[in-house]
Amino acid sequence: xxxxxxxxxxxxxxxxxxxxxxxxxxxxxxxxxxxxxxxxxxxxxxxxxxxxxxxxxxxxxxxxxxxxxxxxxxxxxxxxxxxxxxxxxxxxxxxxxxxxxxxxxxxxxxxxxxxxxxxxxxxxxxxxxxxxxxxxxxxxxxxxxxxxxxxxxxxxxxxxxxxxxxxxxxxxxxxxxxxxxxxxxxxxxxxxxxxxxxxxxxxxxxxxxxx
Numbered sequence: 001x002x003x004x005x006x007x008x009x010x011x012x013x014x015x016x017x018x019x020x021x022x023x024x025x026x027x028x029x030x031x032x033x034x035x036x037x038x039x040x041x042x043x044x045x046x047x048x049x050x051x052x053x054x055x056x057x058x059x060x061x062x063x064x065x066x067x068x069x070x071x072x073x074x075x076x077x078x079x080x081x082x083x084x085x086x087x088x089x090x091x092x093x094x095x096x097x098x099x100x101x102x103x104x105x106x107x108x109x110x111x112x113x114x115x116x117x118x119x120x121x122x123x124x125x126x127x128x129x130x131x132x133x134x135x136x137x138x139x140x141x142x143x144x145x146x147x148x149x150x151x152x153x154x155x156x157x158x159x160x161x162x163x164x165x166x167x168x169x170x171x172x173x174x175x176x177x178x179x180x181x182x183x184x185x186x187x188x189x190x191x192x193x194x195x196x197x198x199x200x201x202x203x204x205x206x207x208x209x210x211x
Contacts, residue, residue, distance in 0.1 A: 002208055003153025004094060005144060005174065006125075008105040008112060010161035010181055012087040013119070015074070016043050022073040023050065026066070030058040043162050043183065046106055046137035071111045075118075083119045084181075086199040093201045095124045102147040104158075106131040106138045106165070127151055139164045141171035148172060155211040157204070166192045175211055177203070 010016040020039035027034050032054070042050045047070075051063045060066055094101055102125055105112045109130030116122035127150045131137035134146060148156055158169030158176045163184060169176040170191060178192035179199055189195050196203055 001153045001155065002099055003148060003151045003156045004099055004101045005104050005147055005156060005158045006101065007160045007165045008103055008115065009107060010043065010183060011159055011179055012084060013115065014082045014084060015115070016183055018074055018077055018082065021077070022070045025073055026069055027054060030060065032058055045164055046131055047108065067108050074111065075114060078115065078118050088121060090199045090201060090204065091121055091124045094204065100126050100151045100153055102127040102129065102151055104129055104143055104147045108132045139167035141168055144169055144172035144174060157207055157211070160192065163188045163191065175207060177207060
């Protein structure tokens with residue numbers, strides 16, 4: 001049985017830069033001015049690691065309070081233009097064909113769920129999991145392993161956009177399709193089984209035939 005597992009930020013939604021903006025905005029309250037290039041190194045990385053990194057520089061509030069504050073900034077910045085239309089179209093097509101789908105994100109579950117609801121795509125997923133629901137977040141395979149177990153699938157395709165997410169998907173034993181959204185270089189995405197610049201049903205069908 002086929003299972004299709006979607007990353008969210010950078011894959012379905014153009015929210016990687018939004019996360020950078022949220023961190024930059026929040027850290028300014030603590031007297032830190034962080035360039036976007038520095039924040040980019042944390043794309044797809046567990047938020048606990050980011051929190052720990054900056055907690056060594058300033059006295060941040062605890063992790064959960066930081067996530068709440070970042071979530072507020074992000075929620076108030078969400079815009080319909082942030083969703084990638086190729087991803088939204090493909091999600092609906094795969095749902096119409098009754099493929100099992102899961103959203104597997106390093107982001108905290110509550111914020112992830114709000115984003116999926118905001119863009120009215122939450123109903124396309126049979127299962128949704130955030131990085132705060134596993135002991136080891138991406139790049140470890142735990143989060144994909146749990147999603148695969150929940151769907152009960154044996155032929156699994158992971159759709160990712162970041163090196164961290166690709167490593168997580170590969171470590172789970174899945175076929176990994178990387179979507180190049182222009183944030184990472186081809187070299188950074190080369191651990192994926194395949195890299196494309198647009199998502200469409202024909203690409204997915206061709207991959208599933210080879211699994």
